[in-house]
Amino acid sequence: MSSLVVRVGTPVAAALGLGITASGYxxxxxxxxxxxxxxxxxxxxxxxxxxEAGKAVELWAFFYQRAAVHFVSASLTASTSYLVAGYLYSGSARHVKSLLFSASALMIGVLPWTVITMMPLNHELLATRDSVYPSGRELTIDEAEASWGRLGKWTRLHLVRMACGFASYSLGLAALVQV
Known part of the structure; x- marks a missing residue:
């Protein structure tokens, strides 16, 4: 790490390290x-x-409500860190700035993707959970089929976020190797 600090300076090394850590997480x-x-x-x-579908939705909600805080924080931290590292980087390898800005854009892009494509689905799943959880009732066949469909769709949409995370992490590592 000391050679990285010598090559790019402490603020850039710190920002890059934090970006790689947050996007990796x-x-x-x-x-x-x-x-x-x-x-x-x-x-x-x-x-x-x-x-059964009602319990599946309840368990998904359990995961979602705990994970959202971690993943939004990680996305914002990685995006900001890569942006700062790109802004501060003044080394001779100019393409490093592009790598860092791209890594930042991928991580910040997760947020609008989530809000636009996944948030309506999240609200539907949470509403289903809220209709089942307090009363302990079972879902009707139609509600169960709709819930399984929503969970499947959520999983497919979630793959985009994972791909953005891995791409951002990879770009951060590529920038680290280049500096």
Whole structure:
């Protein structure tokens, strides 16, 4: 790390390191959540634990409400850090700025993607959870089918966020190697 600080200076090294850490956390934690834990149990086609739809939505909401804070924070931290590193970088490898600004754009792009494409779906799933959870009632067949469809769609849309996280992380690492 000392040679990185010598090459680019402490503020750039700190911002780049924080960007790589935050985008790595975003990417790998999302990947992990999608492969083990609650999500595989509630995603259609992975229901080897035989969870009924109402319970699947309830478990998804449990995950979502805890994960949202972490992933929004990681996205904002990575985006800001890469932006600062790109702004401050004054080394001879000019394409490093492009790598850092691109990494920043990918991470900040996760937020409008989530708000525009996923937030309506999130609200529908949370409304379903709220209609089931307090009363303990089971979903009707139509509600269950709709819930499984929403969970499947949510999972597909979530892949875009994971791809952005991994791309941003990779660009950050590429910038680190270039400086």
């Amino acid at each position: 975003f990417a790998f934690a999302n990947y992990g959540a999608s492969k083990f834990g609650i999500l595989p149990a509630v995603v259609p086609g992975h229901d080897k634990v035989n969870v």
